Amino acid sequence: MAVRAVRGAVQLERDEAGHMDEQVGALLTAVLERNGLTTDDLISIWFTATPDLHSDFPAAAARKLGITDVPLICAQELDIEGAMPRVVRVLAHIESDRPRAGIAHVYLGAAAALRKDIAQ
Numbered sequence: 001m002a003v004r005a006v007r008g009a010v011q012l013e014r015d016e017a018g019h020m021d022e023q024v025g026a027l028l029t030a031v032l033e034r035n036g037l038t039t040d041d042l043i044s045i046w047f048t049a050t051p052d053l054h055s056d057f058p059a060a061a062a063r064k065l066g067i068t069d070v071p072l073i074c075a076q077e078l079d080i081e082g083a084m085p086r087v088v089r090v091l092a093h094i095e096s097d098r099p100r101a102g103i104a105h106v107y108l109g110a111a112a113a114l115r116k117d118i119a120q
Contacts, residue, residue: 001095003043006031008106009114012086017056024061024088027108031092034104042070043093048077050087058088087111 010027012019024047032038045067047058059072077089096103107115 001097004094004096004098004100004103006035006092006094006103006105007090007115008092008108009087009089009111010108011084011110012053012088015053015055015086017060020053020056020058020088021061021064023108024058024090025065027088027090027106028062028065028067030106030108031090031104034106035094035096035098037094037096039067039070041094041096042067043095044071044073045093046091047072047074048089049074050077050083050085051079052085053088058090084111084114087114 008027008031010023012023028045045059045062049058057074059074062070062072077083077087105115
């Protein structure tokens, strides 16, 4: 098994805790499914949120999905003028037999515009 990293992002429609749970949960579920992973394959997950998101920690959505024994951390994304608003990003470290080129990075909805080069 190799250690790999999976990127992803989702843009929220509004800054509400329930909406964040739903959208971040959908992002994490897609990351797992598209890469053939289970929670046992997760090593750690970094979450960032743009400075306009205040309603909850993105990691709370992971805990609600049952990801309870994986180290999680949240940080604030850089406040860059003109950047896409209300975005949660993830960087998940995983164990996988897939080659680096075989990792499916997941950008949902409008967030696909952030990384057209790797979004699947």
